[in-house]
Amino acid sequence: MLIRSALPFLLCLFCIQMGLAQDLDRQRDSLLNVLEATDDNATKVSAHYWLAQLDLYTHPQNSAQLCRELIAFCEQIDDHNTIAAAYTLLFNAQLYYGAPADTLFKTIQRYEQHVDRHLEEPDLVNVYWIYALYYDNLKQADKEIEYYIRALGLARKHEQGASIGGALLGNIGNVLMNQDRHEEAKVYLEQSLALAGDAIGKGSVKHSLGLVFREEGAHELSLKTFQESYDLFAEGQDYKGMALALIEQGVHYDRIGFFEEANRIFISANDLIERNDVGSVLPFLYVTLAKHYQARGDFRTAVQFAEQALSESERQQSYDNLETTFTVLHECYAKLGSYQKAYEIRGQELVFRDSVNSAELRTNVEALRTQFEVEQKESENQLLKAQAATDQKRLQNRNITALALLLGCLLLFSWAFTVYRASRQKEKYNEELAAKVSARTADLEEANKNLRQANYELNTFNHIASHDIKEPMRNIGNHVGLIYRMLPEDIQPKFRDYFDTVRLSTAQLYTVIEDFSKYIQLSKDEDFVIETVDLNTIVDNVRLGLDAHNDQDRFTIVNKGLPSIKTNASIVYIVLKNIIENGLKFNSSSNPTVEISARSQDGYTEVLVKLLLNKLGGSISLESEVNVGSTFILRLPE
Numbered sequence: 001m002l003i004r005s006a007l008p009f010l011l012c013l014f015c016i017q018m019g020l021a022q023d024l025d026r027q028r029d030s031l032l033n034v035l036e037a038t039d040d041n042a043t044k045v046s047a048h049y050w051l052a053q054l055d056l057y058t059h060p061q062n063s064a065q066l067c068r069e070l071i072a073f074c075e076q077i078d079d080h081n082t083i084a085a086a087y088t089l090l091f092n093a094q095l096y097y098g099a100p101a102d103t104l105f106k107t108i109q110r111y112e113q114h115v116d117r118h119l120e121e122p123d124l125v126n127v128y129w130i131y132a133l134y135y136d137n138l139k140q141a142d143k144e145i146e147y148y149i150r151a152l153g154l155a156r157k158h159e160q161g162a163s164i165g166g167a168l169l170g171n172i173g174n175v176l177m178n179q180d181r182h183e184e185a186k187v188y189l190e191q192s193l194a195l196a197g198d199a200i201g202k203g204s205v206k207h208s209l210g211l212v213f214r215e216e217g218a219h220e221l222s223l224k225t226f227q228e229s230y231d232l233f234a235e236g237q238d239y240k241g242m243a244l245a246l247i248e249q250g251v252h253y254d255r256i257g258f259f260e261e262a263n264r265i266f267i268s269a270n271d272l273i274e275r276n277d278v279g280s281v282l283p284f285l286y287v288t289l290a291k292h293y294q295a296r297g298d299f300r301t302a303v304q305f306a307e308q309a310l311s312e313s314e315r316q317q318s319y320d321n322l323e324t325t326f327t328v329l330h331e332c333y334a335k336l337g338s339y340q341k342a343y344e345i346r347g348q349e350l351v352f353r354d355s356v357n358s359a360e361l362r363t364n365v366e367a368l369r370t371q372f373e374v375e376q377k378e379s380e381n382q383l384l385k386a387q388a389a390t391d392q393k394r395l396q397n398r399n400i401t402a403l404a405l406l407l408g409c410l411l412l413f414s415w416a417f418t419v420y421r422a423s424r425q426k427e428k429y430n431e432e433l434a435a436k437v438s439a440r441t442a443d444l445e446e447a448n449k450n451l452r453q454a455n456y457e458l459n460t461f462n463h464i465a466s467h468d469i470k471e472p473m474r475n476i477g478n479h480v481g482l483i484y485r486m487l488p489e490d491i492q493p494k495f496r497d498y499f500d501t502v503r504l505s506t507a508q509l510y511t512v513i514e515d516f517s518k519y520i521q522l523s524k525d526e527d528f529v530i531e532t533v534d535l536n537t538i539v540d541n542v543r544l545g546l547d548a549h550n551d552q553d554r555f556t557i558v559n560k561g562l563p564s565i566k567t568n569a570s571i572v573y574i575v576l577k578n579i580i581e582n583g584l585k586f587n588s589s590s591n592p593t594v595e596i597s598a599r600s601q602d603g604y605t606e607v608l609v610k611l612l613l614n615k616l617g618g619s620i621s622l623e624s625e626v627n628v629g630s631t632f633i634l635r636l637p638e
Contacts, residue, residue, distance in 0.1 A: 028054055041077050048073065049082065052089055060096035067093060080118040084126070087111035091130050095137065104134055122158040125151045132171070141175050148172045166195030170205050182212050203232030203241050210248060223252045239276035243269050247281070247288055259296050266292065283313045287321045290328045299332040306332065323349065350447050470513050477506040533569045535562035539596055542577045546584070555584050559596040567636055575620075579632050608632060 031054070034047040052066035067090035074083045091107050108130055115123045128151035135143035152168040155161075173188035189209050196202040206229035213222035226248045233241035246269035253262035266289055273281050286309035293302035306329045313322050326349035333342035484492065484499045539559040546555075557580065576596075583594045596608045608631060623631040 024054060024058065041079075045070070045074060045077075045079060045082050049086065049089070052086070052093070056089065056093055056096065060093040064090055064093040064097070064099075080114070083114055084111065084119060084123060087114065088126060088130065091133075095133070101134075101138065104137070108134055122154065122160060125154045125158075125160060125164065128154065129168070136175070141179055145172055145175055148175070162195040163197045163201070166192045166197070166201065166205075169195065170201075170208065173205075174208055177208060177212055177215075180215070182216055185212055198236060199232045200236035200238045200241065203229045203236065203238065203245070206232060207241065207245060207248070210245075214248075214252070219252060219256060223249060226252065239272060240278040240281055243272050243278055243281045243285070246272065247285055250292070251288060254292050254295060259292070262292060279312075280316065280318070283309050283316065283318055283321050283325075286312060287325045287328065290325070290332075294328055294332055299335045302328060302332045303336070347451070350451055470510055473506055473510045473513070477503055477510070480506070530566055530568060532564050533567050533572060534564045535559070535572070535596075535598065538569060538573050538576060541573060542580055545577065546581070556591060556593040557596070558593065560598075562596065562598045563600075565636055572636070575634065579634075583630070583632075608634075 028051065031047045031051045035044060035051075038044060038047070048066060048070045052063045052070060055063035055066065067086045070086045071083050071090070074080075074086065087107065087110065091104065091111070094104055094107060108127065111130065112124070112127045115127055128147045132144045132147040132151065135141075135147065148168050148171050152165060152172075155164045155168065169188045170192035173185045173192060176182075176185035176188065186209065189205055189212065193202060193205040193209070196205055206225050210222050210225035210229060213219075213225055226245050230242055230245035230249070233239075233245060246265055250262040250265035250269065253259070253265065266285070269281075269285060273279065273285065286305045290302045290306035290309060293299070293305065306325050309321060309325045310329070313319060313325065326345055330342050330345045330349060333339075333345060480499055480502050484495070487495065536559055539557065539562065543557050546557075580594050584592050594608075598608075618634065618636045620635070621633045623633065
């Protein structure tokens with residue numbers, strides 16, 4: 001809704017020039033200067049409104065406070081049209097910073113009461129529109145459509161223009177499309193397209209129709225519609241709309257297997273986004289590219305784009321594509337054989353899904369509670385008004401006792417009926433709430449079931465690794481040794497290097513499998529044993545293990561008076577073993593040396609040597625110097 005009060009010509013010209021030549025901070029400073037310098041109420045109102053509008057997207061809480069101040073000031077000067085505009089802006093600001101449902105509902109109610117008292121029926125169109133946005137935020141599609149239809153009926157009744165009707169029809173079509181009610185959605189979208197006035201409006205409707213056609217399987221018609229949408233957005237210079245239309249065209253070619261054409265279109269979309277600074281489209285582009293490369297079987301590239309989508313979504317605090325991103329990451333890591341990473345991503349996906357379900361449940365509970373409290377308060381207000389009227393009537397008609405008694409009986413009946421109705425409504429809302437809580441509980445139980453299945457699959461894999469893989473590897477090593485000894489002695493030297501390579505590789509693979517099995521067991525066991533551990537003993541055990549698996553003795557492990565600490569021996573053994581093995585493996589000197597020392601600092605013991613250390617409450621860091629060596633610092637609680 002636009003402010004109907006007249007704006008001073010000089011202030012309008014000033015704002016236009018400022019918007020063209022200055023950045024947001026300078027615009028804000030200039031508007032503050034106008035507020036301080038002017039005594040004209042109309043100028044103050046205009047500057048205050050534009051300040052709130054300026055902060056809407058960058059500082060929505062500050063914008064909301066400015067709107068409240070503007071409403072209070074306009075009430076003093078009876079500027080009712082600006083109050084209506086300020087309520088609209090206040091609702092949008094509260095929506096952006098995530099205000100609770102009861103706060104949003106009360107704002108709309110105050111706005112509706114203001115329109116009823118001071119404005120005319122056509123102004124209710126905007127009130128109903130905001131009610132629809134409120135129910136969209138609550139994911140209550142039926143209520144959202146109900147208020148859009150109310151707004152549409154009033155707009156047609158008062159002939160408010162084709163553009164308003166077209167926008168309302170388009171919104172109804174989009175809600176129906178999201179509910180998979182495609183035939184109904186097409187009817188409203190085609191009516192909206194006929195009423196849309198500008199190119200951007202038509203492009204938006206075309207985009208929605210393209211999505212509907214795709215879901216119906218009309219792929220060629222869908223592609224043609226997205227191309228028309230792109231042309232309309234280009235005519236209106238809406239770069240975000242152009243980028244979205246391009247991405248949807250790429251999705252079309254992906255679905256029919258034309259991957260090279262899809263790749264070309266995605267590159268064009270990325271160039272368009274970078275040239276015109278429409279970064280809000282990046283999460284959708286990245287997750288679409290991830291699905292594109294997943295379909296082509298290039299799982300590593302798919303993972304890279306999915307990670308970019310995840311990072312960009314968190315940076316923008318935009319979570320529309322997050323569940324799809326988690327799914328792509330989970331599936332691609334599994335295809336690459338990174339089962340532990342796939343398991344972690346699966347856990348993050350379940351946590352995100354649970355948090356979304358919990359947030360929606362809390363929002364719906366707040367909405368039901370707010371609606372009940374408001375209706376209960378209205379009933380109480382009606383009762384108080386009725387009682388006040390009764391008292392006044394009794395004072396005015398003391399001599400008419402019979403009439404007073406009759407009125408008292410009527411009021412008593414009215415009060416009883418009101419209380420009864422409020423009680424019934426409360427019972428109804430409690431039943432609805434219980435049903436929603438039961439449904440959400442079932443969803444959480446299903447999520448827990450899936451998590452238990454994932455744990456079972458991981459345990460099964462661990463069992464295979466620890467039993468069904470190690471035994472064949474041990475047999476391979478033994479039989480290779482037997483074959484070598486069966487060779488004639490004059491031939492053995494010729495093949496010794498090959499047999500040694502096979503034997504060492506087999507032993508190394510056996511060790512890797514054994515370590516991985518221990519790692520999985522320890523990472524999922526939260527009740528591991530904490531006991532007093534002598535670090536010297538652990539290093540000696542590591543040395544013995546290395547001696548048993550290395551035929552070369554040209555390495556030295558030096559441990560200098562290591563202390564005893566309270567920790568888990570198995571975890572520390574695995575960590576030290578891997579770090580020492582890597583230190584020896586990547587050391588090119590003739591006699592590689594690993595020195596291990598310890599010192600106490602801030603309640604921690606620092607050792608020379610990330611999920612297992614985290615379980616112990618410790619950490620690891622690296623210090624390296626070229627041509628000198630590397631120092632791993634393992635910090636363990638004492």
